[in-house]
Structures are given as structure tokens and as C-alpha cells.
Amino acid sequence: QVYESGSNVDQFVTRFLLKETANQTQSLLSSVESAVDAIDEQTNPARHYPSKAGHGLMDAWYDSPVPSYSPTSRMVPREHGKSFQTGSPDTKAEGLEGQINRLAELIGRLEDKTLWFDLHQRLSDSESxxxxxxxxxxxxxxxxxxxxxxxxxxxxxxxxxxxxxxxxxxxxxxxxxxxxxxxxxxxxxxxxxxxxxxxxxxxxxxxxxxxxxxxxxxxxxxxxxxxxxxxxxxx
The missing domain is CATH 3.30.70.100 (Alpha-Beta Plaits)
Structure with a gap:
């Protein structure tokens, strides 16, 4: 009912955001699965989980330098003192940390609505x-x-x-x-x-x-x- 009763501008913004959110969610799911597989492989050395390769839809390209509308870089805080390493530092641990950092960055970007809020203002109705x-x-x-x-x-x-x-x-x-x-x-x-x-x-x-x-x-x-x-x- 909210969508049907909205203006053409509101309906367009809703469709655009839903499409982009669906694409980003699919990418985020792939990143989560990769991180989980890496964690399971380290905590259960006897078991091997094939890596689910796949770069996220929203990659570094999203941070194109637009001074007035640059997304904020919000990172999900990690608890100190916890580590997924079972032995000495190695390339696997570094790869896992990279996955987690990238996942945190993706989540921060998904939460950031600065661009879309500004776009909605640009598309807002005005009777006069x-x-x-x-x-x-x-x-x-x-x-x-x-x-x-x-x-x-x-x-x-x-x-x-x-x-x-x-x-x-x-x-x-x-x-x-x-x-x-x-x-x-x-x-x-x-x-x-x-x-x-x-x-x-x-x-x-x-x-x-x-x-x-x-x-x-x-x-x-x-x-x-x-x-x-x-x-x-x-x-």
C-alpha cells in the first residue's frame, strides 16, 4: 500500500534501492560463506572445505572519489583477545583476516545510506x-x-x-x-x-x-x- 500510494519519484527510488540491495546481499552472502569456510578449515584441520571464490559485487570501485557524496568507512568492531588461529601466523591466517575485514567493510557500506538519502532529496516532489x-x-x-x-x-x-x-x-x-x-x-x-x-x-x-x-x-x-x-x- 505504501508503494502504490507513493509518487512516481518514491516508486522509482524504491525499485532502484531494492534492486541494488538484492545484488549487494547476494555478494555479501558469498563473502560470508567464504569466511565461514576459512574458519571451519582452520578450526577443523582434518576437514577440508573448498574455497568458494567470488568477488563481491560492491568492490573497491564503489569508493570512487566524489567529495560531496563519499560513503563513510564504518567498520564492524572486532573483540580483542579472540583469534581464529590454531598455530603460528601463516598465510591462511592473513587470508582469513582479509576476508573478515572485507566482510566488515561490506556491511558498513550496506548500512550507509548517505548517497541514497541525498539522491532521494534530489528527486523529492515540490508543489511549487x-x-x-x-x-x-x-x-x-x-x-x-x-x-x-x-x-x-x-x-x-x-x-x-x-x-x-x-x-x-x-x-x-x-x-x-x-x-x-x-x-x-x-x-x-x-x-x-x-x-x-x-x-x-x-x-x-x-x-x-x-x-x-x-x-x-x-x-x-x-x-x-x-x-x-x-x-x-x-x-
Whole structure:
């Protein structure tokens, strides 16, 4: 009833958040399973649990440098004095600690609603204003394994550059569990701003890298979503 009675803006935000939350939850579950398997393997040396490899959907790409909307880095506190080690420190213990730290970071990101709260404010209704739109651009790319390092380095530079553009409301990227598929989300003030961005040196440079590193053509889609509302001139 709440969804059906909500405005178009509220319904869009609800659908968007549910989809992203479902993807993040799936990734979080994979990380939890990997951590549990590692713990069981150390506490029960006689038993072997195959590692469930799989990088989380929300990886380091989420921390694209957007000064006004950067997520807070909240970590789940760990109890001092407790350790999962059964012997001297080794690479397994270091791997386990990395899993736990990454899981804590993912949980902190899931709990952080700063970006979405701000986005909801940008999309909020106002009776005295006229509606304008934001353009959401989604770019899905599958990278060749042998060019993964080159692509990742270029993607980081691209995110930094786009985040600094005045007409880009927000940019972020996620890595799917297969480790080679990336999705970049860009929110632009207008479609014209995005088209101008396509002609920029930053975009053309990244496009050149994609030609050399992708294993298949990228899939780009865009949709206009209810956004900021501009005051209607009176008189």
C-alpha cells in the first residue's frame, strides 16, 4: 500500500534501492560463506572445505572519489583477545583476516545510506516547482582476463576524472562475482551534458582502452529519471 500510494519519484527510488540491495546481499552472502569456510578449515584441520571464490559485487570501485557524496568507512568492531588461529601466523591466517575485514567493510557500506538519502532529496516532489530530470547511464563491460590489470587501472582513473566533472551528479562502478564483468553507473544533470562528456578526452581515452581490453562489446543503456525541480518563472 505504501508503494502504490507513493509518487512516481518514491516508486522509482524504491525499485532502484531494492534492486541494488538484492545484488549487494547476494555478494555479501558469498563473502560470508567464504569466511565461514576459512574458519571451519582452520578450526577443523582434518576437514577440508573448498574455497568458494567470488568477488563481491560492491568492490573497491564503489569508493570512487566524489567529495560531496563519499560513503563513510564504518567498520564492524572486532573483540580483542579472540583469534581464529590454531598455530603460528601463516598465510591462511592473513587470508582469513582479509576476508573478515572485507566482510566488515561490506556491511558498513550496506548500512550507509548517505548517497541514497541525498539522491532521494534530489528527486523529492515540490508543489511549487516544475519537474526536470537526471539521466542515469548504465555501462556493462566484460573484460578479457589477460587485460584485467590494464582495464582496472584505466577504470580507476576514469572514475576519478568523471567524479570531478561539474555536471555529473554521481558516478560509481561495481564488479560482479565473476571478477571480469564491471558495471558503471553515471548520473548526469541532462542528456546534453552526457553527450558532451562522450566527446571529452577522458571518455575517448577510456573508450580506446575498452577497445583493447574488453572480450565482447559493451552494453550501454540510459534512462531519464525524475530529478531536481526547477522553480517556474512567475509572471
Amino acid at each position: 516547482t516544475a519537474c526536470t530530470y537526471l539521466l542515469l547511464v548504465r555501462d556493462e563491460m566484460t573484460v578479457s582476463h589477460k587485460h584485467l590489470g590494464e582495464f582496472c587501472s584505466s577504470l580507476k582513473q576514469y572514475l576519478k576524472s568523471v567524479a570531478g566533472e561539474r555536471d555529473c551528479f554521481h558516478v560509481t562502478a561495481v564488479k560482479l562475482p565473476d571478477g571480469v564483468t564491471f558495471i558503471v553507473y553515471e548520473f548526469w544533470e541532462t542528456e546534453e551534458d552526457w553527450k558532451r562528456h562522450l566527446q571529452s578526452a577522458t571518455c575517448k581515452g577510456f573508450q580506446h582502452i575498452k577497445v583493447d581490453t574488453l572480450s565482447q562489446p559493451e552494453a550501454v543503456s540510459s534512462v531519464a529519471v525524475p530529478g531536481r525541480r526547477a522553480v517556474t518563472p512567475q509572471g
